Amino acid sequence: MKLKHGYIQNTENIPAEHSGTGWVYFSEDDKSIYLNTGNGPVKFSGSDVDLSQYYTIDEVDNAIEDKVANLDIPSLDGYAKKEDIPSLDGYLKADELGDISLEGYAKLDDLNGYATEDYVAEQIKNISGSGSEGSSATDKPITVTGVNVGNLASGVVIPEGSTLTDILEMMLCKTIGVKSVSPSVVLTGEALGSTYEVGTTINMQLGYSFTDGKFVGETGYNYSVNAGCAVKEAVYSKNGAVLGSSNDTLVVPEGDTKYSVSVKYDASTVTPVNNMGTELVNVIAAGTATSTKSVKGLYKYFMGYSTKTSYDQFNSNDVRALAISSGYITGNKTFVESPITSDGTSIVIACPSKYSLKSIQNGVNANILANFESGEVAVKTGDIETMYTVYVYPITNGAQVEFKNIIFE
Secondary structure, eight states: OOOEEEEESOTTSOOGGGOSTTEEEEETTTOOEEEESSSSEEEEESTTOOOTTSOOHHHHHHHHHHHHHTOOOOOOTTOOOGGGSOOOTTOOOGGGOTTOOOTTOOOGGGGTTOOOHHHHHHHHHHHHTOSSTTOOBOSSOEEOOSOOBTTBOTTOEEOTTOBHHHHHHHHHOOOOOEEEEOOEEEEEOTTTTOEEETTOEEEEEOEEEEEOOEEEEOTTOOOEEEOOOOEEEEEEEETTEEOSSSEEEEEOOSEEEEEEEEEEEOOOOOOOBOTTSOBOOOOOOOEEEEEEEEEEEEOEEEEEEESOOSGGGOOHHHHHTOOSEEEEOOSSEEEOOSOEEOOSSEEEEEEETTSOEEEEEETTSOBOGGGOEEEEEEEEETTEEEEEEEEEEOOOSOOOOEEEEEEEO
16 A cells, blocks of 8 residues: 555545545644545544554563463473584494494493593593692602702702602703813914924915814713804914914924914804703803914934045035935934944034034944044025034045944034
């Protein structure tokens, strides 16, 4: 029904064009609303509306409560909601088993008295003392007395509330730490550690080999890790004086020439762990690693035979050409301990003038030093000249002399 509306004076004076089904009228006389449903205007609001055929709100609520109270609704105890029923996808219905035999399979009743995996795990958790209700834990502090077991030494207090697992770990899992090994360096160079004749010229090319610091496990802990100490700079020196580079020209003097390298390094950057996997605070501080090596300079002696009969007949080349024996002089040392027989010419022995020929024996152990005459000769060693004393036992008749045990001092 399509509604139309309009204002009227009263229901007795409704214009023909406003009459008919669907009209809503607003009456000026009684200030009421009328609806024409096809049987003329019917009053719907105003002071004298007839509600005798209508229920009040309270009457409707009471009627609904009485109806619900008298409904015979069955109990749902023991039933599951639809959403609570698990999916049965992948399962067979009983009538789908066909000829499949279930012989040998356990029924639910057969499992009475057996524990589930979850139950066993829970009981182990309780026994080991993981903090759950019923767990085993100490109810007072315990002072270890008279024994040393694992991390538990006499005098250590096991705190109250320690579980069985805690105590077993203290006993059976001894904590082993690490120790620090500082970085090291080795000076390198071909001539280092060698002995050269005084006066020899050597072009030194120095270098170094750096070994990072380490953290290594103490006894019982097989552990080693580089500490991460980075090199900052390297400084070379000779006999304590800083060199401008790693290269140096050395004219070998007598004695030791000491070369050194000092390598500065940063503090460690690696964090070590103990045998339990716990990070430690061990740190290798920044520092300097040093290495020193020497080049040793010694004089040589020369010994041989010659047709010359006097020291003043010898020059540097003649001395250095004496080839029966030659070697470095190092203090009071005996040379030629086994007897040698000369070739019938003069026996010649030369040594730096800072040394002297102390003794020389013949085959019957007699000292024959008095048979030698001596004098100084300039001998070139490398790029320098050194005064040598040349000892000559002049022999002109072809006599062969047996000699031994030559001693310089």
